[in-house]
Amino acid sequence: MSSKNERLRDEILKRSGVNPKKCMRCGKCSATCPAYDEMEYHPHQFVSMVENGDIEPLINSKGIYRCLSCFACVDRCPRGVEPAKLVEAVRLEVIRKQGANHLTADGVEAFLDGEIPQQAIVSALRKYSK
Amino acid sequence: MQRIGVFVCWCGTNIAGTVDVKAVAEALKNEPGVIVSTDYQYMCSQSGQQMIKDAIAEHKLTGIVVCSCSPRMHETTFRKTAASAGINPYMVEIANIREQCSWVHKDMPIGTEKAIILGKAAVAKVNLNAPLTPGESPVTKRALVIGGGIAGIQTALDIADAGFPVDIVEKKPTIGGKMAQLDKTFPTLDCAACILTPKMVDVAQNDKIRIFSYSEVTDVKGFVGNFDVTIRKHARYVKEDVCTGCGACIEKCPMKKVPNEFNLGMDNRTAIYIPFAQATPKVATIDPNYCNMLKNGKCGLCAKVCAAGAIDYTQKDEFIEEKYGAIVVATGFNPISMEKFDEYAYSQSKDVITSLEFERLTNAAGPTAGKLLRPSDGKHPHTIVFVQCVGSRCEACAEKGKEYCSKICCMYTAKHAMLTRDKYPDTDVYVFYIDVRTPGKNFDEFYRRAVEEYGVHYIKGMVGKVTPEGDKLKVQASDLLLNKQLHIDADLVVLAAAIEPDKSARPLATLLTASMDTNDFFTEAHPKLRPVESPTAGVFLSGACQGPKDIPETVSQAGAAASKVIGLLAKDKLTGNPCVAHSDEMMCNGCSSCERVCPYGAITYNDKEFRMPDRTTLIRRVASVNPAVCQGCGACTVACPSGAMDLHGFASSQIMAEVDAICK
Secondary structure, three states: OOHHHHHHHHHHHHHHOOOHHHOOOOOHHHHHOOOHHHOOOOHHHHHHHHHOOOOHHHHOOHHHHOOOOOOHHHHHOOOOOOHHHHHHHHHHHHHHHOOOOOOOHHHHHHHOOOOOOHHHHHHHHHHHOO | OOOEEEEEEOOOHHHHOOOOHHHHHHHHOOOOOEEEEEEEOOOOOHHHHHHHHHHHHHHOOOEEEEEEOOHHHHHHHHHHHHHHOOOOHHHEEEEEOHHHHHOOOOOHHHHHHHHHHHHHHHHHHHOOOOOOOOOEEEOOOOEEEEOOOHHHHHHHHHHHHOOOOEEEEOOOOOOOOHHHHOOEEOOOOEEHHHHHHHHHHHHHHOOOEEEEOOEEEEEEEEEOOEEEEEEEEOOOOEOOOOOOOOOHHHHHOOOOOEEOHHHOOOOEEOOEEOOOOOOOOOOOEEOOOOOHHHHHOOOOHHHHHOOOOOEOOOOOOEEEEEEEOEEEEOOOEEEOOOOOOHHHOOOOOOOEEEHHHHHHHHOOOOOOOOOOOOOOOOOOOOEEEEEEEEOOOOOOOOOOOOOOOOOOHHHHHHHHHHHHHHHOOOOEEEEEEOOOOOOOOOHHHHHHHHHHOOOOEEEEOOEEEEEEEOOEEEEEEEEOOOOEEEEEEEOEEEEEEOEEEOOOHHHHHHHHOOOEOOOOOEOOOEOOOEOOEOOOOOEEEOHHHOOOOOHHHHHHHHHHHHHHHHHHHOOOEEEOOOOOEEEOOOOOOOOOHHHHHOOOOOEEEEEEEEEOOOOOEEEEEEEEEOOOOOOOOOHHHHHOOOOOEEEOOOOHHHHHHHHHHHHO
């Protein structure tokens, strides 16, 4: 695995909190997925591709926006792998790559004023500390 | 002062790899009482033992410290070595520098330092050791088998065959267990009843075996060789010795809508019933939850038609007390509940069934007389989907399933698929699998036959969802090899439910003080070398109560457990453990704390007359320990507020000397 792929993989795993080694290749995530035919990479492939550091094709895949985040795969996975969280982490990677949200958790403070709702501050910190 | 010899074992590189054994031997030379200290590659070998014997003779040693593996491994070896050289075996102490030192440390200086400390503690203890002589206890030459499935039946037959009386306690009205519910057995496909019922008859006819059916063990006291067991015989409201099993009562019973548990609720039975034709004992039982006569006194038909006069509505639970030398646990398994697996629609559709229900649907004595018909409409199913690993290997959903592999499902699913294709070639059969696990004699060949000769569609993938729609079951699944999502309109879905230990196992383990794992399977004394014994002496394990097992494995384990029981019962006396508690009557204040904490009931209190210094007498209540019952756990020594209780071989002074040596 190239060092770039390794870095990307570690980033995705850290952000999602998913441990793909727990996957036992049963395919129940893909069996349960309602958006299966809309995605070129199916939930079970997502898990092994992330494990192998094959992240670029996932970033370039339109399928990540077809995932409904219904979490059926998360609910039914017998091993607690949570494939939907990987999809979410890859989406986040795209957003960050676009440079639109180049913030870190430390940077959030600079934007604080009396107008920002507390909930927004908390979610900004949560989002950018991932 | 003792004359102590210290022997440090290398255990090849097991110890010497992380512990500088020479440095340990050298360091221990200067400990009080140590006359000689040396090391050797394998202390347990004959030459190692000879070394100890020679040292005993040469240096007139009175105590031995062996720094080696866990005392569970070789304590007996070295005690025998010492005894053969004329030293009391209880003058030997083991310092565990393998499991508790070399195996848990990577760093040589740290490992060496700890080994020296452990050695010092052992030396300090030996200095206070005293020779001990074990007592003997008699053996009750009768065995108890708890559970009357194939495991219990086989164990009982084998023990009886050796000439010892055996009692089987079975909580159901008949013995036979799960195997009696099965149709065919893999990999030879002989009918389960054809091979089980002869054994059930053997049990019934064997004059060495008594069956306590519809009974439970409610209390266990005593210890290996001398268990006192209380058995509760539930009232079946039928006199067992009078009933002929003719079945006239069953024909006349008006209460015909009782869910039949033998057919897993797929049909009904009467309130008075015999579970199945070959039931042993073939005696009717009245279900008090449904019998009108027992509930409100209105009926009594069965008593009227019973020619033998066996019905007795006033029968009460009976408690039987019996002595046993050995106890075999054979409590078996159950499929887990499928109610929590909503995605498979088990609770929503009658046509989603478990594999055990499938067995009953294909069994000639089952609800459909052996015809494979859908439970919902009685039609013949043309597309059947089998789902493997439902609740097995399920780590994430502990509240739903089990982390372990249930082991038997791959084979019985192959059997079901094959038999379906054989009997109904017009049926499409799909099996969804994660892995097919078929290790076993002729097992993989059997599975391959299902695929190659019978055309069963094996698909690598899981079923994600089953949705009842009209009279079909919409099955959504994945085919991982084709990388496709499949949609199958099925008529019947069969779930290979994970298996779990019977619910009665946990309370029984408490009664027996036998240990269990987190899944409630009984733990064996050693996973490889003592697989049929519980760590609790005198308690043995047979069948699926110890872990998922198929019939061939269960029968072999049942025989192995029986041979262990026979080995025990063949002895006239058992050598006890001399490391038992004893009470100093002068210090005992009669508080009963020790009696309350003793798990073995070994402590009793007696009034005793004491002569006081002023020549008067005083009657005081003091504790006394029955050394035959005491197992030396030491709970009483901790509970005793006055320090009157102490343990031979593990005296408080010895433990404190060890602690001092460690903290020095």
